Amino acid sequence: MASIEFKRVEKRYADNPPTVPGLDLHIRDGEFMVLVGPSGCGKSTTLRMIAGLESVTSGELWIGDRLVNELQPAARDVAMVFQNYALYPHMTVFDNMAFGLRVRKQPASLIKSKVEQAADTLGLADLLARKPGQLSGGQCQRVALGRAIVRDPQVFLFDEPLSNLDAELRVQMRGNIGRLHREFATTSVYVTHDQVEAMTLGSRIAILNRGELMQVGTPMELYNDPDNVFVAGFMGSPPMNIVPVQNRGAGLKNALLDLPRADLGGLAGELLLGIRPEKLHPAAGSPDHWPRLRAKVEMVETLGAEMLVHLGDGSERMIARLPGLQLLTPGQTLELALDPDAIYLFDRHSRQRIRTVQPVAVAEAVPCT
């Protein structure tokens, strides 16, 4: 097992602008690190640099105590699970899993016991004589996992391993992968653009955008304490509402809401206000000191236990996640209360979080009676 350390790692393809313009990231020993981000942000590139399938243009990449920049993939002792499984189609399941051990000249008896053990763990024992063409997608992916674990590598790498599976199977395989990680506690790096996968699997998550690391932290840290607009908008479904607000020195206002009691500490410049859909509550029953907003209901998506209410007033739009009790009709005006502890402010230009000010002044809070 090993930690992985990126030190100012840059990756350029030919003369293009850098795909990864300088990454600093420390992946701890035994950690399950998930890399997420929009398509084309360099997740696969980053993962493939760890594997040695892409060269590092500049900077240092460490696995454990070895600088691996110039190390061949085979010498890095990592195993990778590919999106399209990449099984050897002409070999049986057994031979697929045994291949890596055979090329490393392990004794046949050891290979047999290791493969059989992995097959048992993954429920593949009955399929060992089949060829990949005779397996379902989920079974193929389990073989690919098996092929990775029999080698007992220092690091597991996954590149969107579940995205070719249907929803149900994906949940099941997600469980499998999580279980394997708890069992073996091998350092893992997992690329996905499914944030549910990221939240459920990751010990920590690194969010990338255009090759830049936006934030890294535990799923709850990212969810509750985003550093910037990108992270705030990326995590959560539906994502955090982010609306521009006018900064009037002592208050914030836009077409939907009015926070006259904001304590901005003399903060100048234009701001963005963020609040998660579930932190908007029906006004009735909310504490009096919570700021209110009044908006027209544009559309209602009923999900059963809850509903997503799209609020809009021409330019500004927000989504509220409310208990599915009330009957709402489009066009109706709704009054909601904002949980003051869940209001985030961002700078409109740098799009970074502003942590120094209190959107709803603490002094104004009415003590509980």
Next chain:
Amino acid sequence: MKRVLGDIFSWRFALLLFAGLIVIYPLLWVVSLAFSGQQALQLVALPEGAGFWQQLAALVPLPQQWSLDNFRAVLTEQPFMRWLGNSLVVALSTTVVGLCLSCTAAYAFSRFRFPGRERGLMLFLISQMFPAVLMLIPLYVIVVQWLGLGNTWLGLVLVYAITALPFCVWMLKGYFDTLPYEIEESALLEGASRFTIFYRIILPLARPAIAVTALFSFMTAWNEFILASIFMDDESRYTVPVGLRFFVSDYASEWGFFAAGSILVSIPVILLFLALQRFLVSGLSAGAVKG
């Protein structure tokens, strides 16, 4: 039933039948000649002033009597077996040499990015645009005069393998391109060397393409006449096509031997086709990647 009859009497069917006859008629003629036991080109001796129907009947490729004499004579009285052996040696060596060269070259063209890659592929294509006879004199100069490989099998094998190379490389490269690269990356991560990957993964997966290529190389060498007749002086070193030619020359016209020999020559090719048939159709890479 009505449907089938309709098909049989349709113009399409007539056209196909006609085309089929054109192809098969000369073959039937050769078969008949071979089994006629004679050396004459015509199967039926026409009497003087034969009527229209007699002339027409003479066109039917059926010998007057069946006999294996021609085969017996070709196999025993003529050095045919020796030529067959020569051809086999040359064609098999060509196939082996050609496959070794083209598989490795095609793999490199398919997987590696190196300076001159595009240009090299293009040159291969261009070399195919010139008629083969154009190469006759340069090849003679190079192989016979410079390398001194006239009258040797090695000379022929080299020339055949290399002339078949452009087709083989393009054919194999096209197939290698369809094999997902992740398979190789995966093997690379598992510790396999490039050669192991090539030998244990790529070659088995490319069997259909290799079968086609092998067949093509073999037939190129097996059927080739012009180069072989120029390079080979010694009768004991003739390949079959060259040998056959001497059954019908200025001094001899043993059409029966010629026909029997031709049929014997086709047998190895037919056997090879049958042996490779299952590779020609299978799509082994199915199931490599899903989704």
